[in-house]
Amino acid sequence: MAVRDAARAILSSLRSEIEAGNLDSKTLELAVEQIDAAVDRQVRRDLRYSLRSVINATGVILHTNLGRAPLSNAILDHIAGTSLSYSNLEFDLETGQRGKRDIHVDRLFRKVLEIVDRLVRDSSNQAYAEISTIVVNNNAAAVLLALNTLAEGGEVIVSRGELVEIGGSFRIPDVMAKSNAVLREVGTTNRTRIQDYERAISEKTRLLLRVHRSNFQITGFTEQPELDELVQLSRKRKIPLMEDLGSGALFDLRSVGVTGEPTVLDSLQAGVDLVTYSGDKLLGGPQAGMLSGRADLIARMRSNSLFRALRVDKLTYAALEATLMAYVKSDHDAIPAVRMMRLSKQQIANRAETIVSAARSPKLVLELVDGESLIGGGAAPSASLPTCLIAVSLSHKDADEISKRLRAADPPVVARVDEGRVLLDLRTVFPEHDNSLIRALQHIASD
Numbered sequence: 001m002a003v004r005d006a007a008r009a010i011l012s013s014l015r016s017e018i019e020a021g022n023l024d025s026k027t028l029e030l031a032v033e034q035i036d037a038a039v040d041r042q043v044r045r046d047l048r049y050s051l052r053s054v055i056n057a058t059g060v061i062l063h064t065n066l067g068r069a070p071l072s073n074a075i076l077d078h079i080a081g082t083s084l085s086y087s088n089l090e091f092d093l094e095t096g097q098r099g100k101r102d103i104h105v106d107r108l109f110r111k112v113l114e115i116v117d118r119l120v121r122d123s124s125n126q127a128y129a130e131i132s133t134i135v136v137n138n139n140a141a142a143v144l145l146a147l148n149t150l151a152e153g154g155e156v157i158v159s160r161g162e163l164v165e166i167g168g169s170f171r172i173p174d175v176m177a178k179s180n181a182v183l184r185e186v187g188t189t190n191r192t193r194i195q196d197y198e199r200a201i202s203e204k205t206r207l208l209l210r211v212h213r214s215n216f217q218i219t220g221f222t223e224q225p226e227l228d229e230l231v232q233l234s235r236k237r238k239i240p241l242m243e244d245l246g247s248g249a250l251f252d253l254r255s256v257g258v259t260g261e262p263t264v265l266d267s268l269q270a271g272v273d274l275v276t277y278s279g280d281k282l283l284g285g286p287q288a289g290m291l292s293g294r295a296d297l298i299a300r301m302r303s304n305s306l307f308r309a310l311r312v313d314k315l316t317y318a319a320l321e322a323t324l325m326a327y328v329k330s331d332h333d334a335i336p337a338v339r340m341m342r343l344s345k346q347q348i349a350n351r352a353e354t355i356v357s358a359a360r361s362p363k364l365v366l367e368l369v370d371g372e373s374l375i376g377g378g379a380a381p382s383a384s385l386p387t388c389l390i391a392v393s394l395s396h397k398d399a400d401e402i403s404k405r406l407r408a409a410d411p412p413v414v415a416r417v418d419e420g421r422v423l424l425d426l427r428t429v430f431p432e433h434d435n436s437l438i439r440a441l442q443h444i445a446s447d
Contacts, residue, residue: 207242227270240274
């Protein structure tokens with residue numbers, strides 16, 4: 001059937017070319033002679049997976065269009081080990097009774113976040129012995145679950161300067177409406193004070209919400225309450241404070257020169273009652289949405305029927321467990337996205353020099369230039385990491401054509417096009433793909 005469909009497609013295309021008058025007798029004869037080869041290529045295309053591995057040479061570490069955080073070998077090994085056969089996903093091996101699937105990662109989150117256990121308090125200033133974490137399928141789902149559980153039928157106070165929209169038209173006001181909570185906007189786009197929150201509190205208020213501006217900045221004549229001011233107000237008025245971090249780093253980005261991006265630990269240590277964040281961004285794991293915070297609030301969300309509708313499967317739990325294990329061991333380089341952030345400009349330049357030496361040809365001009373890599377994924381919008389770029393030029397070909405040819409390679413190479421130049425950033429190219437990149441460059445020069 002695949003061969004039949006491919007033959008029909010090739011013949012249909014050939015008829016269209018003939019009817020349009022695009023083929024002379026010589027070209028038509030050549031096209032007919034190559035029908036078998038064309039059918040073979042078409043069959044290969046039709047039977048090839050649509051979702052493919054690509055080489056990300058853009059320098060954007062958490063590239064949303066390219067799948068955000070790449071997964072580690074440890075993750076793949078754990079997924080294979082727990083999915084190729086049966087697993088104890090919801091089975092307690094000690095008691096022989098039914099268990100809960102979220103315990104597999106909750107225990108690891110507690111280890112990673114145990115530093116704040118003694119600091120977690122409720123709005124009455126009563127200390128809790130521990131925090132807890134549950135997982136849903138993405139951060140939008142985490143926000144939806146939290147708002148529906150804690151504020152259904154009531155009001156949620158949020159600054160107008162934090163009514164964000166991220167990729168895929170995820171808007172805070174829309175999610176809030178779906179949760180059956182009522183949005184209560186305070187302040188203005190550029191300036192919101194703690195007094196604005198306090199004046200808006202009424203008997204209908206169920207939650208104070210702070211949304212981290214992870215994918216944009218407001219500069220100039222601006223004002224925003226400090227987090228500790230919101231914490232104090234939350235405890236004074238006995239109203240939970242929730243923070244949507246979006247990206248949700250578990251390591252200090254200042255270690256790689258990125259400032260202004262709070263970690264989950266920062267928020268919990270400051271006294272935030274509930275934090276929501278993503279798994280496939282700064283955490284460096286699979287797509288997932290986490291809710292970490294006071295155990296009593298997490299218990300309420302766990303009992304919400306929405307939790308089951310939004311829960312994740314065994315593959316996600318396995319991937320997340322392996323990711324968290326690296327954090328528990330403080331083995332940050334085992335997490336590909338974090339390892340890429342930690343690469344120095346000189347390390348990247350050394351690899352770039354090797355590739356340039358191997359791939360340069362009379363037609364192909366390769367130059368090393370200074371540049372910047374981006375975190376991406378809606379995280380740290382103003383942050384950049386110094387890097388060394390390979391600028392690619394090809395005789396009589398513009399940047400769009402060069403970029404197109406690179407994408408046609410096997411595996412495809414996705415490059416950055418900036419001001420009419422094709423740029424390759426090895427920060428996001430795995431070292432084991434360097435030879436594939438060299439072959440792709442040699443191929444476009446030989447066409």
